Amino acid sequence: MxxxxxxxxxxxxxxxxxxxxxxxxxxxxxxxxxxxxxxxxxxxxxxxxxxxxxxxxxxxxxxxxxxxxxxxxxxxxxxxxxxxxxxxxxxxxxxxxxxxxxxxxxxxxxxxxxxxxxxxxxxxxxxxxxxxxxxxxxxxxxxxPTQALLDAFTMRQHIRRLRQEENAGLDGVRVAIIGDIAHSRVARSNIWCLKKLGASVTVCGPSTLLPVEIEKMGVRVTTKLREALEDVDVVYVLRIQLERQQKCLFPSLREYVRLFRIDEESLKAAPDHAIVMHPGPINRDVELSASVADGPRNVILEQxxxxxxxxxxxxxxxxxxxxx
Amino acid sequence: MHDGALLKSNDLRRRSEAGLTLTSNRKICPMTNASSEELEKTIIMDADLIRSSVHRLAQEIVAANPDIHSVALLGVLKRGRPLADRIAREIKEMTGVSVPVGSLSTRLYRDDLRSGRVTGITGTTGTHFDFDVDGRNVVIVDDVLSTGRTVRAALDEIIDYGRPKRIQLACLVDRRLRELPIQADFLGWSVETTPADHVSVRLVETDGEDVVLLERGVEEAQEQ
Structure with missing residues (x-):
C-alpha cells in the first residue's frame, strides 16, 4: 500500500x-x-x-x-x-x-x-x-502550467522508450527551447518544470527575444541555433506569436526563418534520437518546416x-x- | 451449482472451527489498556492451505463454467493478479485450456474518494487486459472480500469495457463485513472479523511468502 x-x-x-x-x-x-x-x-x-x-x-x-x-x-x-x-x-x-x-x-x-x-x-x-x-x-x-506538465510527460515517455527503462526520469536530459522566449509563458513554465525534474535546458533565439537575466533560471543561453542543438534529446520549438509581433522585435520574418527555423537542414546539428516538440498551433514554414512538422521525429500529436x-x-x- | 458452493463454505466453517482459532467469541474490554499494546496475530492460512484453496477455486470455476473457453480471469491489483495467474495455471493443468488473465485496478471507480478514506490511488500501475469482455464469462479474482465496495467498483469498471455474458467472483478470504449485497461465487476461506481487525494476505509473488495473517485490533468504545 x-x-x-x-x-x-x-x-x-x-x-x-x-x-x-x-x-x-x-x-x-x-x-x-x-x-x-x-x-x-x-x-x-x-x-x-x-x-x-x-x-x-x-x-x-x-x-x-x-x-x-x-x-x-x-x-x-x-x-x-x-x-x-x-x-x-x-x-x-x-x-x-x-x-x-x-x-x-x-x-x-x-x-x-x-x-x-x-x-x-x-x-x-x-x-x-x-x-x-x-x-x-x-x-x-x-x-x-498544464502545458509544461504535458510536455514533461511526453519527454519522459520518449526517454523511457528510447532507453528502455520503465522508470527513467528527466535527470540529465538535454532540452533546447527555440524561439521567442521573452513573450512565452510556455517557455517559462517549461523551464521551471524541467529544472525541477533535473533536466538541463538551453534557450535559443534572437537576442531581442531573450529576456534579460534569463540565466538566473538556471538555463544556458545562446543565439546560435547550431550550438543549441548539439547533443540535445529534445528540440522544443516555440510558436512565433505573429499577433504580438507589432513592435518589430526582429528585423524581418525572413531573417528569423533563415537563422532559427527548425528544418531538415538545421536539424542535422542535433543527434538522430532527438525529438521535435511544439506547443501548437504551428506557423508552418515559419518556426518549423512542414517536412519536420509532418516528419518522423515530431511528437506534436502525442503532446x-x-x-x-x-x-x-x-x-x-x-x-x-x-x-x- | 450454488448449493454446492454453499455446502463447501459450511464445510469450511466447520473445518475452521475445529482447527485454527477463527471465530470471534473473544471478550472486548475497552477498559484494559494492556490489550491494545499486544496485538494478537494469528495465521489463518498457511502455504499448504493457500495452495489447496487455489486448487479448489480452479476446480469450482471449471465446474461452474462448462464452456471453459469463454472464461477470462481479471485479478484485482495487486494481490488478486498473482492469484488469478495461479488459478489460470491450475485450470490449464485440469483442462488443457489457457484462459486469458488480466489486471484490474479499481482505483478510478472507488466510491470513497470524497471521504478521504482511500489510499493507494496515486500508484502507476493500472487496469490492463487484452481480451474483449463482450460475451465472456469473466471471473473477478481478489485476495480479500470485505465490504464488497471494491467488487462494486470492479463491476462498474468491467461494464464500462463491454457486456460480459456473466461476471463471477472468486476470493481467497472472506472477512464477512459486507456493506453491499455482494457474495463470492467461489470462496477459499471465511473468517469472522470486526472492522478494527487487520487481515493481511502475503503472496510469494508480491511479498516473498504465502500466508494469511489476522491481526486482532482493539475496537473503539463507540461503534459508528
Missing part, C-alpha cells in the same frame, strides 16, 4: 509550476498513464466516474482552441459537467469585475474554474480569494493526446485530493 512512502496532495489550485515541488510534479506525471489508458480504450466507455456530478467551468479571455477543448474533454472523460464561458458575450463586456463574475459562477456551485487571461497573475488573484479550485490555462507572459490525460490527472488531484 505504501511501498514508496505515502504521497499527499493538498493543493486546491494549480497556478504556476514555480509553486510546485518536484514530488508534486512527479505525482501528476505518475498518475497520467492510467488516464492515457482511459482515452485509449478500444471497446466500451472512454470515461471514468472520478468527477461525477462536479462542475468544471472553462473561462477563456483569450482565443484558444487546443487548450480549451483539451480541458473540456479532460473534464468530460472524468464524468464532470462542463460549462464554457464565452467572454465575448459575457458580463466582462458590461463592466463586471473578475471577482464578481466568479462569485456568480460559484453561486452555481462550481468545483473547478479553468481560466485563461491576458493579465499575468489573474489566476492567482482568483485562487487566493475563491473556494473553487482554480487552474491556470495561461496568464499573460507568466505561466501555462495533444497526452494533454488530455495530464489535465485529467490534475483535475482529479485538485478535487479528490487522494493520498497514498
Amino acid at each position: 505504501a511501498e514508496q512512502g505515502i504521497r499527499l496532495w493538498s493543493r486546491k489550485d494549480l497556478v504556476a509550476i514555480e509553486d510546485l515541488s518536484r514530488s508534486e510534479i512527479e505525482m501528476i506525471l505518475d498518475l497520467a498513464p492510467q488516464f492515457v489508458a482511459v482515452s485509449q480504450r478500444e471497446s466500451g466507455i472512454k470515461k471514468v466516474p472520478l468527477l461525477q456530478g462536479r462542475l468544471v467551468v472553462n473561462w477563456f479571455f483569450e482565443p484558444s482552441t487546443r487548450t480549451r477543448t483539451s480541458f473540456e474533454l479532460a473534464a468530460k472523460r472524468l464524468s464532470a459537467d462542463t460549462l464554457t464561458m464565452n467572454v465575448a458575450v459575457s458580463s466582462a463586456k458590461k463592466g463586471e469585475t473578475l471577482h464578481d463574475t466568479l462569485y456568480n459562477i460559484e453561486a452555481m456551485h462550481s468545483d473547478i474554474v479553468v481560466i485563461r487571461h491576458s493579465y499575468a497573475g489573474a489566476a492567482k488573484i482568483l485562487a487566493d480569494r475563491h473556494p473553487s479550485s482554480v487552474i491556470n490555462a495561461g496568464d499573460g507572459a507568466h505561466e501555462h 495533444v493526446s497526452n494533454g488530455v490525460a495530464v489535465r485529467m490527472a490534475v483535475m482529479h488531484l485538485l478535487v479528490n485530493k487522494p493520498q497514498g
Whole structure:
C-alpha cells in the first residue's frame, strides 16, 4: 500500500509550476498513464466516474482552441459537467469585475474554474480569494502550467522508450527551447518544470527575444541555433506569436526563418534520437518546416493526446485530493 | 451449482472451527489498556492451505463454467493478479485450456474518494487486459472480500469495457463485513472479523511468502 512512502496532495489550485515541488510534479506525471489508458480504450466507455456530478467551468479571455477543448474533454472523460464561458458575450463586456463574475459562477456551485487571461497573475488573484479550485490555462507572459506538465510527460515517455527503462526520469536530459522566449509563458513554465525534474535546458533565439537575466533560471543561453542543438534529446520549438509581433522585435520574418527555423537542414546539428516538440498551433514554414512538422521525429500529436490525460490527472488531484 | 458452493463454505466453517482459532467469541474490554499494546496475530492460512484453496477455486470455476473457453480471469491489483495467474495455471493443468488473465485496478471507480478514506490511488500501475469482455464469462479474482465496495467498483469498471455474458467472483478470504449485497461465487476461506481487525494476505509473488495473517485490533468504545 505504501511501498514508496505515502504521497499527499493538498493543493486546491494549480497556478504556476514555480509553486510546485518536484514530488508534486512527479505525482501528476505518475498518475497520467492510467488516464492515457482511459482515452485509449478500444471497446466500451472512454470515461471514468472520478468527477461525477462536479462542475468544471472553462473561462477563456483569450482565443484558444487546443487548450480549451483539451480541458473540456479532460473534464468530460472524468464524468464532470462542463460549462464554457464565452467572454465575448459575457458580463466582462458590461463592466463586471473578475471577482464578481466568479462569485456568480460559484453561486452555481462550481468545483473547478479553468481560466485563461491576458493579465499575468489573474489566476492567482482568483485562487487566493475563491473556494473553487482554480487552474491556470495561461496568464499573460507568466505561466501555462498544464502545458509544461504535458510536455514533461511526453519527454519522459520518449526517454523511457528510447532507453528502455520503465522508470527513467528527466535527470540529465538535454532540452533546447527555440524561439521567442521573452513573450512565452510556455517557455517559462517549461523551464521551471524541467529544472525541477533535473533536466538541463538551453534557450535559443534572437537576442531581442531573450529576456534579460534569463540565466538566473538556471538555463544556458545562446543565439546560435547550431550550438543549441548539439547533443540535445529534445528540440522544443516555440510558436512565433505573429499577433504580438507589432513592435518589430526582429528585423524581418525572413531573417528569423533563415537563422532559427527548425528544418531538415538545421536539424542535422542535433543527434538522430532527438525529438521535435511544439506547443501548437504551428506557423508552418515559419518556426518549423512542414517536412519536420509532418516528419518522423515530431511528437506534436502525442503532446495533444497526452494533454488530455495530464489535465485529467490534475483535475482529479485538485478535487479528490487522494493520498497514498 | 450454488448449493454446492454453499455446502463447501459450511464445510469450511466447520473445518475452521475445529482447527485454527477463527471465530470471534473473544471478550472486548475497552477498559484494559494492556490489550491494545499486544496485538494478537494469528495465521489463518498457511502455504499448504493457500495452495489447496487455489486448487479448489480452479476446480469450482471449471465446474461452474462448462464452456471453459469463454472464461477470462481479471485479478484485482495487486494481490488478486498473482492469484488469478495461479488459478489460470491450475485450470490449464485440469483442462488443457489457457484462459486469458488480466489486471484490474479499481482505483478510478472507488466510491470513497470524497471521504478521504482511500489510499493507494496515486500508484502507476493500472487496469490492463487484452481480451474483449463482450460475451465472456469473466471471473473477478481478489485476495480479500470485505465490504464488497471494491467488487462494486470492479463491476462498474468491467461494464464500462463491454457486456460480459456473466461476471463471477472468486476470493481467497472472506472477512464477512459486507456493506453491499455482494457474495463470492467461489470462496477459499471465511473468517469472522470486526472492522478494527487487520487481515493481511502475503503472496510469494508480491511479498516473498504465502500466508494469511489476522491481526486482532482493539475496537473503539463507540461503534459508528
